[in-house]
Amino acid sequence: MSDPERVTLYYSPQTRATGTRVLLEELDAPYDLHVLNMKASEQREPSYLAVNPLGKVPAIRYGDAFVTEQVAITIYLGDLFSQAGLTPALGDTLRGPYLRWIAYYGSSFEPALMDRFMQREPAPVTQSPYADYDTMLGALEVQLAKGPYLLGERMTAADILWGVAFSWTMMFGIVPKKDVFVRYSGRITSRPAFQRINAADAEMAAQHASAAST
Structure with a gap:
């Protein structure tokens, strides 16, 4: 079972999900990756389509909440981890x-x-x-x-x-x-944060490419 206090990020390297992972790092948020190998079309499998019917990443789970769409995820995470100071509060002119x-x-x-x-x-x-x-x-x-x-x-x-x-x-x-x-x-x-994730993405993408070719 996943820890309800941790974010699960449905992820594939070098996609729009990279930005969400960088944001999680910047927010110092506890998270786990659920990695999908898009070169093997894992994002089209029924188990993931139940999370996001469009078969796109990123998507996140936090407790019982599932959130898709990068814009919604950005707002949600910024508010959820507001202690990081990256989200203007309600009432803030910004x-x-x-x-x-x-x-x-x-x-x-x-x-x-x-x-x-x-x-x-x-x-x-x-x-x-x-x-x-x-x-x-x-x-x-x-x-x-x-x-x-x-x-x-x-x-x-x-x-x-x-x-x-x-x-x-x-x-x-x-x-x-x-x-x-x-x-x-x-x-x-x-x-x-970006430098760390960019390096990790390059390594993960190479692994996915290798797996797809074997």
Whole structure:
């Protein structure tokens, strides 16, 4: 049986779940990994589809609570481990902007990125969830220019979500390597938590690739 006081993170290396694992490290939260080898399609097995019918990671379990969707997980964990100081409390003037930019990730950034990556024509601006790609990214550029973090001087759980996301989207050329994005992402990826998980991910991914080839 799992310890009800520990978070179980359903995980695969070098995926969106990496950001959640980095966040758990930053929160100093007790957690265990339930690793899925996506190269062996373990995320499509019935046992995991019962956790997340979409067969995606990350997902978490804490006690009897299951949470999917990276945005929801970020908010949930930040509030659950609020003693780490990475979440503006209710009543804090930063709480609204904090929720805004976390929601922006799922509602605007990801849809825009997928359209750009798949070379799909976006919906008309009046119907698109993100207006258009340049407008969506421009709003982020303006906000991050106020820096050093998304909400100014204070680092929050939102910065873990965004810092890791900028790292991989710039790596694949989906987001341009503008100075403001590079500097911002570097503040997160240079932190010990990201460095530890990035190294662990590389080792785990190599093991999965080896297992899939045998």
